[in-house]
Amino acid sequence: MSEKPILSVKNLKTHFDVTKGLFAPKQIVKAVDDVSFEVYPNETFGLVGESGCGKSTLGRTIVKLYDPVDGSIEFNGTDISKLKGAELKEFRKDMQMIFQDPYASLNPRMTVGEIIKEPMIIHNIYNSDEEREARVVELLKIVGLKPDHIRRYPAEFSGGQRQRIGIARALANNPSILLCDEATSALDPETTQSILDLLIEINKKLHLTIVLITHQMEVVQKICHRIAVMSNGDVVELNDVKTIFEKAAMMLNLTEEDMGNLSGFLRSIQGVKIAATLRETADGTVKVSVRAVPEYDAAAVCAQFGGGGHAGAAGCSIRTALEDAEKAEITLNGKPVSSDITGWYVDKSIKTVS
Numbered sequence: 438m439s440e441k442p443i444l445s446v447k448n449l450k451t452h453f454d455v456t457k458g459l460f461a462p463k464q465i466v467k468a469v470d471d472v473s474f475e476v477y478p479n480e481t482f483g484l485v486g487e488s489g490c491g492k493s494t495l496g497r498t499i500v501k502l503y504d505p506v507d508g509s510i511e512f513n514g515t516d517i518s519k520l521k522g523a524e525l526k527e528f529r530k531d532m533q534m535i536f537q538d539p540y541a542s543l544n545p546r547m548t549v550g551e552i553i554k555e556p557m558i559i560h561n562i563y564n565s566d567e568e569r570e571a572r573v574v575e576l577l578k579i580v581g582l583k584p585d586h587i588r589r590y591p592a593e594f595s596g597g598q599r600q601r602i603g604i605a606r607a608l609a610n611n612p613s614i615l616l617c618d619e620a621t622s623a624l625d626p627e628t629t630q631s632i633l634d635l636l637i638e639i640n641k642k643l644h645l646t647i648v649l650i651t652h653q654m655e656v657v658q659k660i661c662h663r664i665a666v667m668s669n670g671d672v673v674e675l676n677d678v679k680t681i682f683e684k685a686a687m688m689l690n691l692t693e694e695d696m697g698n699l700s701g702f703l704r705s706i707q708g709v710k711i712a713a714t715l716r717e718t719a720d721g722t723v724k725v726s727v728r729a730v731p732e733y734d735a736a737a738v739c740a741q742f743g744g745g746g747h748a749g750a751a752g753c754s755i756r757t758a759l760e761d762a763e764k765a766e767i768t769l770n771g772k773p774v775s776s777d778i779t780g781w782y783v784d785k786s787i788k789t790v791s
Contacts, residue, residue, distance in 0.1 A: 441514070442475035443646050444499070444614060449473070449508035449518075451491075451498045468494040470670035471508070476614075481640050481647040483657035483678075486667035493537075495667070496618050496650045500534050501525060512614075530560050533607035537619035539599035543591040549577070549602055550587035556609040576605040580635060597628035604635065608643070615639070616648045621656060633660050658682060724766045 451469035456462070468491045476482045484492045497503045499510055501520065510518045517528050533556075536542040543552055553573045556562075563569045574584045580601040591599055600620060607615055617636065621629040637660055640647050649661060657664050657678065664681050666674040674681065718724060766773070 440477060442511075443478045443513060444476040444648070445509075445511040446475070446495075446499065447473050447509045447511070449495070449498065449510065450506050451494055451503055452506050467670050469498060469505070472667075472670070472672050473508075474665050474672060474675055476646060476648060478613075478646055479640065479644050480663065481636075481649060481661045483661035483664040484648065484650045484667060485652060485654060485657055485664055487652060490667040491670040492650050492652075492667045493618050496534070496616050496648065499648070500529070500532055500616055502534075526560070530610045531612050532614045532616065533610065533612040535600070535603050535607050535615065535617045535620045538623055539596050539603055540591075540623075542603055543599055545591050547590075548587065549573075549582075549589055549591070549594075552591075552602060553577075553606050553609055556606060560610055562610060572609070573605075576608055579608065579639070580605045581631075595628075596624055597631060600624065600628075600632055601635065604632075604639075608639070612645070614646045614648065616650070618650045619652070620649075622651065622653070629656070636660060654682075722766060724768075726768050 449469055449472045450467070453466045453468060454463070455466050456464045470491075472491075472495060474482075484495065486492045494503065498505050501510075501517065505518055508518065509516045512528065512532065517525075520528055547555075550570065550573050553576055554566075554569045557569045557572065563572065570587070573587055577584055577586055582598065582601055582605070586594075591602065594602065603620075604615075615636075620636075621632050624632065633656065636647060636649070639645055640660075647660075649657060651657060661678055663675070663677050665672045666681070676684075
């Protein structure tokens with residue numbers, strides 16, 4: 438891209454000392470190890486990878502919740518990796534975070550209005566409480582909530598509504614970058630889609646740059662312009678969404694029809710590339726096709742997609758479809774898999790039919 442990046446991460450390292458005992462040998466976990474990438478204005482940038490790869494640690498390091506041991510984080514050309522005190526507080530107005538758990542991230546003793554107003558008070562935005570309250574009402578409308586929700590408490594809302602409150606709070610200071618750390622992983626598929634639609638709308642209407650951290654490839658496929666794939670603390674692949682999905686489809690031998698019916702797509706689970714498609718035929722038969730490279734134990738693959746776990750919303754949608762189905766056909770790498778409809782995804786006795 439010809440324009441200057443709004444965020445530039447260069448050779449970033451975040452390590453943790455996990456040594457136990459006074460005389461024990463020193464043990465260092467390299468959660469983020471020599472990561473570099475750039476994010477451009479108005480872009481939606483995805484950070485993806487399996488659980489434990491370091492993507493959430495990287496996000497928290499970028500917003501300075503963790504201090505890096507080496508490397509730099511440049512925001513609009515200024516290195517913010519060494520900022521402290523008042524300078525750090527000033528920077529945080531421009532980069533806000535939406536956390537994974539919509540239940541734990543909101544103070545249960547504060548009303549929605551107090552939660553959203555708090556950042557404005559901390560950063561001395563607006564001259565009066567009336568102006569701040571007007572801004573809260575405006576933000577509630579932006580995220581799809583009602584103005585009269587301002588007096589209610591978090592316990593009165595669903596998980597999806599709480600996440601919308603978290604988004605409204607993040608928008609309170611008019612940030613330039615919104616960093617979403619697994620913002621949809623705790624939500625059901627329908628609510629996940631509504632939150633993604635909201636993020637897309639925010640990106641377009643408010644011209645916000647969004648960094649989306651997730652393990653769900655189907656999520657980044659819907660919303661992101663570019664993706665960085667992480668593994669073991671490092672970025673192993675960085676490209677636009679179309680290129681990454683085309684390469685993975687070629688590796689997994691997926692057809693265009695498969696890609697159109699993609700219900701689950703994980704870059705890697707313990708080194709295995711996996712994709713799942715879900716179709717329903719005219720006679721009501723639910724057909725699930727799972728592809729894995731290299732060849733993988735059928736039960737283990739099915740457990741990943743059907744059991745929820747790493748597959749998240751994709752696993753939930755496949756599991757729900759199978760539980761509601763009268764007939765089901767499941768294949769692994771083109772071979773039929775024997776199963777009962779409701780227990781296939783956790784039954785360790787599943788075998789590939791020869």
